Amino acid sequence: MRLLKHLSLLGAALVVLLPPLVLVFASLKTHQEFATSGPFDPPHDWLNLANYATAFNDGHMLRGFVNTSIILVVSLAGTVLIGSMAAYAIDRFTFRLRPLVIAMFLLATLVPGVTTQVATFKVVDTLGLYDTRWSAIALFLGTDIISIYIFQQFLRGVPTELDEAAALEGAGAFTIYRRIILPLLKPAIATVVIIKGIAIYNEFYIPFLYMPSQELGVISTSLFRFKGPFGAQWEVISAGVILVIIPTLIVFLALQRFIYNGFTAGATK
DSSP states (O other): OHHHHHHHHHHHHHHHHHHHHHHHHHHTSOHHHHHHSOTTSOOSOTTOOHHHHHHHHTTTHHHHHHHHHHHHHHHHHHHHHHHHHHHHHHHHOOOTTHHHHHHHHHHHHHSOGGGGHHHHHHHHHHTTOTTSHHHHHHHHHTOOHHHHHHHHHHHTTSOHHHHHHHHHTTOOHHHHIIIIIHHHTHHHHHHHHHHHHHHHHHOOHHHHHHOOSGGGOOHHHHHHGGGTTTTTOHHHHHHHHHHHHHHHHHHHHHHHHHHHSOTTTTTTO
16 A cells, blocks of 8 residues: 555646656757757756756747836735734624625625626726736735635634734724734735736736737747747747746745644634
């Protein structure tokens, strides 16, 4: 049984690691070497970074990283604030329309996004946000139901006695949220940052549709435009893909410990 378990884990690891390994090999090969060698053949020169330089400079990857970073930081900051505040209000307060608000959140998850694109595009264009970074930021902030759900599920593990003790000391609702609830939401914030951050980082449809200018190109659209000048240079495209993967991998490795730690560890101290 243990042997079967290790074999299954080994097989899963190979399935996950082989595609990135092929990309790394291809990105370090010259054009002639790529054309005459197999996908699993290692490169002759492991320090051949010419493809990365071409992808970074000629592919305008730096501009894509800057635009992506701006949209990512603003969207994630707004997502954390709006999502945590909404979850705090829904979980901690009792009001007349509370069941209706929860039902509307659940209903919104059932509506396919593609069915509302015409109306969404008209709204964005009417507000004057088309072909600006704010169009993507507004849309990322407006589709945050999953983040609210994550915060709400975590808040259910935070004892209400903490709120009551702070209220007895004279703290208001916003003070309780800012000084007690928000610090205890760090694991949930890390989870939201990882899930939503990767989704925004990899998003192609919204930047491609609402930010068509090349000056506003993000990582995904910049990589897409490789199909033109670098349509036959797969080694350069592979280098561009590796450049896109590296930031995501670093952020995930840096924040994954928050996910695997006990979510309610801080609430019980």
